[in-house]
Amino acid sequence: MSSEPIISLRHVTKRVGRTTIIDDLTFDVPPGEIFGFLGPNGAGKTTTIRMIVGLMSLTKGQILIKGKDIKTEFEQAIRHVGAIVENPEMYKYLSGYQNLVHYARMVPGVTKERIDEVVSRVRLDNRIHDKVKKYSLGMRQRLGVAQALLHRPSLLILDEPTNGLDPAGIRELRDYLRHLTRTEKITVVVSSHLLSEMELMCDRVAILQRGKLVDVKPIHQFTQASDRTHTYLIEAQPPEQALEALRQMDRVQGVKLAQEGLVEVTTERDCIPELLAGLMQNDVRIFGVQQVRLSLEDRFLEITGGGQIG
Structure with a gap:
């Protein structure tokens, strides 16, 4: 696989009047x-x-898209892209299949076999010949994804692709996007307000705030603790006795009762054996220890100061 980024943004800025909407964005999106x-x-x-x-x-x-400048080499750049921005727009008086055929006529090399393939991929086989006006929003989303994939793009851009999908449909879309990246090496750029889905779906995430890039890193790094201190849940009996014992120990930065039978303690990782030994010396029985991992939602709220996703 080529190491050249599929997308490169370099100092991208957008102003409307005196208002800066996008402020000096720079990042790369690698293939796959x-x-x-x-x-x-x-x-x-x-x-x-x-x-x-x-x-x-x-x-x-x-x-740059695959090395082509979107301003000076638009046609060469955009031929690599399939996209749904905001809502997929279709001719509602035509069937789903007729919409795909109409689009295929504008793109060289799209065969009937390719149309059938993408219809099957998005699981619209049973409804593809119905008029789009009879489609649910979720079905229109899937038809939009099918249209975006017809010309075998290297880059698929989806703005809120899970809108209107039920939980089963969201999972199907997530699995399909994973399939695209792993088997066909398509790069997917997606925005969504569903943080739990983004955590399951994405390899990397960029967080924007007031038009500026706050951070960009792999999902697993976002959900790791930012320093050496971690929070642990200790299943201990009796929990009240464990709580009092931990309060007397050095290097414990915080401790409280959580759920029934669980004590939540904040400390450094290498302190855990010492803490457990101290609990057993205080006649506390230990049944399990689990590190509390931050979710993407936790990290998002921490980074943005509680700004609402949208």
Whole structure:
């Protein structure tokens, strides 16, 4: 696989009048990963996506798609992209299949076999010949994904792709996007307000706030503790006795009762054997120890100061 980034943003800035909407974004998206955009309402996620696909001009900076500049080499750059920005737009008086055929006529090399393949991939086989006006929002989302994939893009960009999908549909879409990245090496860029889904779906996540890039890193690094101190749940009996014993121990930075039979303690990892030994010396029985891992939602709220996702 080529090591060249699928997307490169260099000092991308967007101003409207005196207002800076996007402020000096710089990052790369390598091939074959699912890359997520997160941010509070108005952070600039959709604006960034619209600039990537050429629906909005840049005030300053450069966007490269497979090495092609979106401003000066638009046709060469955009041919690598399939996208749904905001809501998929379809001809509602046509069937799903007729919509795909209509789109295929505008893209060289899309065969009937390819149309059938993407229809099967998004599981619309049984409804593809129904008129789109009879489709649920979730079905229109899947039809939009099928259309975006028709020309075998290297990059698939999806803005809120899980809108209207039930839990089973969300899981199917997540599994399918994983399949695309692993077997066909397609890179997926996705924005969503469903933090739990982004945590399951994405390899890396970028967090935007007020148009600025706050951080970008792999999901597992976002959900790891940011320093040497961790929080642990200790299943101990009796828990009240464990609580009092831990309060007397050095290097315990915090301790409280959690659920029934569980004590929550904050300390450094290498202190745990010493703490457990101290508990047993105080006639406390230990049944288990588990590190509390932050969710992506926890980290998002910590980083953005509680800004609402949107």
